[in-house]
Amino acid sequence: MSAVTELARKLRPGQVYRRKDLARWSTAVDRHLRQLVAKGRLEKVANGLYMAPRRTRFGNAPAKPEKLVGRFLGDERFLMVSPNAYNGLGVGTTQLHNVPVVYNHKRHGRFKLDGREYDFRMRATLPAHLTEEVLLVDLLHNLERLPEDASSILPKALARARGMDRKRLARAVRDFGSARAERLLSPVLHST
Incomplete structure (x- = not known):
């Protein structure tokens, strides 16, 4: 299993993560974040702040x-x-x-x-x-x-x-x- 896949498995829909929180699960955090954003597994909501999208029938729900x-x-x-x-x-x-x-x-x-x-x-x-x-x-x-x-x-x-x-x-x-x-x-x- 690839490192980015392993990181993606730790993400929970609707949760918000700081870059430094995700860095503990990755050896190349910035590259992995770019890949996860490109795949739609994460959304960048601010500098250094990411959200795992929670999908609804109307599209992705915003973070609480x-x-x-x-x-x-x-x-x-x-x-x-x-x-x-x-x-x-x-x-x-x-x-x-x-x-x-x-x-x-x-x-x-x-x-x-x-x-x-x-x-x-x-x-x-x-x-x-x-x-x-x-x-x-x-x-x-x-x-x-x-x-x-x-x-x-x-x-x-x-x-x-x-x-x-x-x-x-x-x-x-x-x-x-x-x-x-x-x-x-x-x-x-x-x-x-």
Whole structure:
């Protein structure tokens, strides 16, 4: 059995691999990667990042964004937020956004992975899960980046904050918030 065939047998459909992960199974990794891409056994989704295609009756399925981002970062500690989620808070945002934001500890900037753009932003601390409170804090942090008028969104966001659990909101501000979000939410958190 050839070395490239042996490498191909280790690939699992839908999985994302870093070049360095595949190098441990190959003595000529770059040549083998070129051959596997040419045969359609791998797709290059970014520099040094490959996906074993998962075939469906509609064609090859894209990689799951969480797998793609996790392998790109080489770290599973990240929080992916679609600004579309702000619309669910009921504070007047209605725009649809195509660029998810990935809060993480390693990378900063916009990167294209598997044909889709992601906005990576480094943060010192990350919440384990995206809760309603974290989402509201994130919205307040990104108020100027929204296409809607911030002066109409802010009062609705603060009214929404008043209806949230104060302890969980305070924890979201402490663990994930910016100085701006903390300042804006201070009257809500410290009112009696």
